[in-house]
Amino acid sequence: MLSLIVSVAFAGFVAYVSEPGSSLFSWHPTLMSFAFAVFVVQAIGAFDHNGFLGSASRNTRVTFHFLLMFCGVVSALLGYAAIYYTKEKFEKPHLTTPHGQLGFGVIIYLVVQSLAGINVSYPQLATKLVSYGLLRRMHGFSGLFLFLLSSLVMLGGINSDWFKERVTGIAWYMCVVAPFLLLALLLKQVLLKKPTSKPADAKKAK
DSSP states (O other), X not given: OHHHHHXXXXXXXXXXXXXXXXXXXXXXXXXXXXXXXXXXXXXXXTTOTTSTTTTOOHHHXXXXXXXXXXXXXXXXXXXXXXXXXXXXXXXXXXXXXXXXXXXXHHXXXXXXXXXXXXXXXXXXXXXXXXXXXXXXXXXHHHHHHHHHHHHHHHHHHHTSHHHHHHOOHHHHHHHHHHHHHHHHHHHHHHHTOOOOOOOHHHHHHO
């Protein structure tokens, strides 16, 4: 539950600072913070038995994971569209900063990671190459790496002149800490997770 509180608090604060709707650009930090700090984090957290789904069945967790990742992808693409058309409007070059370049790469990674998740739910083809357990671990650690990269992107946004003009003092430092606190909670969840048995589909694939 701690990750849910931190996720919503962080994204909500960014949205408050950004004032979504005040400009086209205002949607960029708002949508990106919700995409990665809320939807992606909670999609991973859906498999935490101490998380917001409690004792829900695995099928329910998979469904929530899928829906949250879908929301994350849509939110990230819309957030990218906001900054893209803002730069087009003011005739500014694209992808000229580390924040923009890494952010673009992370969005591509997010889409690929989401598509790769289909192999975990329907592993008939993939399990011909690797075991189902290894497939799940690869997907899980890839998700962690995705959030690590997205944390660096969020840190770049937090360290931007635009953000530092609006947020100062302890509030700014709390924003810096939030993504890495979420990363630590996800690391704890994934690394301490007990192995589970293969689903029927994975068995049939063999």
